[in-house]
Amino acid sequence: MIGRTLAGTNIIDQIGQGGMATVYKAYDPKTDRYVAIKILPEHFAKDETFLIRFENEARAIAKLEHIHILPIFSYGEEDGIMYMVMRYMDTGTLADLIKQGALSFKEASKLLKQIASALDYAHSHNIIHRDIKPSNVLIDNLGNAYLTDFGIAKIVEGQTQGLTGTGLIGTPQYMSPEQCRGEKELTPASDQYSLGIVLYEMVTGKTPYQADTPLAVIYMHVNSEPLTPPSQLRPNLTDAVEQVILKAMANDPADRFPTCGALAEAFAEAVNRSDTVAAITRKTIIPKTPETVQSKDDAQTTVVKPEKTGGRRLSAPVLFIATVGMIAFIIAAAILLQSANSNS
Known part of the structure; x- marks a missing residue:
């Protein structure tokens, strides 16, 4: 060509x-x-x-x-x-970005919002993508996302054995359970499941299901095989953030978010809430001794022991000398007073 x-x-x-x-x-x-x-x-x-x-x-x-x-x-x-x-865009894809390492929560939230917005728009026009994956998301030089390959999966459906070798069209690592089962009338919830997997990968650097064959991966999606919790792959990922990701990947479409936009909003809220709690925790630390503590965002914070504001406490030797001096002063005063009375 x-x-x-x-x-x-x-x-x-x-x-x-x-x-x-x-x-x-x-x-x-x-x-x-x-x-x-x-x-x-x-x-x-x-x-x-x-x-x-x-x-x-x-x-x-x-x-x-x-x-x-x-x-x-x-x-x-x-x-x-x-x-x-x-x-034409020559700046790479989300897949290229993920290869460099897991994204920050802020960057993942930004891209998720943009992709979700594109999907909700397409869904409102009765178009299901069917092949959401990082390599179908182009990234420009400002870090913005552009979703491509809309409807290609549906266009070639039934014309090829596809990537799965079963006649199913799509990419096994990102296919929803209903898509893996070969259901023809997919809903927007199917795209959301795939987007949830992309989100999992953005924050961990890995897809949740991996196996030696495409059919094995499909089996794991259909049967909701146990997956590695995102928090185990990224320790600073909070429970609230994790629950958002797992909800988007629910096996039953009814248990997912109502829209992809709702998923993006929930993720952003969970991330912001986690950041706020971490900030408040850092500000309300009661310092005891000079030491270094680890914060939620892996930054080191040094807290310093404050000086006491009360009066200085006298040491034992100084207190003894002062007491003896006071007693000697009292005895001397008594002798002088007795002598004065005798003379009079």
Whole structure:
């Protein structure tokens, strides 16, 4: 494909490849800008039913206009090649960010809010993403999130064995239990479950379920296998924060938050509450001796023993000398007084 002209653009380089599509960097001479072109496997174009579904889904996705959704400029079929032309971003993905280590609670909360806002917007337009994962979240140079690959999973559903080898489309580590069971009519709660796993990974650096095969991971999701509590992987993660993450990952969709936005709000509130408690705890420490204590955010705080404000206590030798002197003074005064009386 490199060097070929497609959709009025010149394809320059391949920048990504997944189980459902290949992504290329291209130059659009009409707009004098670089774009990303997502190309679906060529054999799909031979299926008339698939062509109709692609047209319908692509049209719906292209109508999504949200600040945190990567825009689609155009889509279509040309010479048996089905494509989507999108905004090009070269600053990496959330997956790249997580590889550098777990995110701070503040950064995770910011990105969660942006992704949740994009999902709620799509859900309000009856579009379920179906493949929420860090590699589908692009990050710009200001640290803002852009959700991509909306509806791709649904477009190719039933046309391939996907990544699971079972005909299920999605990424096993992030699939909801209902998606793992092959339920066709997924709800926004399915995307929320996947977002909960992304949140777990953002704050711990790991996904909750890991196994040697995709089917084993699917089994763990469906049966709610015990997972490592986030607080065990990150000691300064409070119980309130942990409960928010686990609620989003509830096996029963009814037990999750009503919306992805509600999840983001609950997480932000739990983080802020934890920060407030930690700050108050640091300010109300009653110092006893000069020592170093460990605070909730792993910063060291030194507290100093205050000086006593009462009068100075006299030592035993000084007190003895003062007492003897006082007795001698009293005896001398008595002798002088007796002598004076005798003379008179």
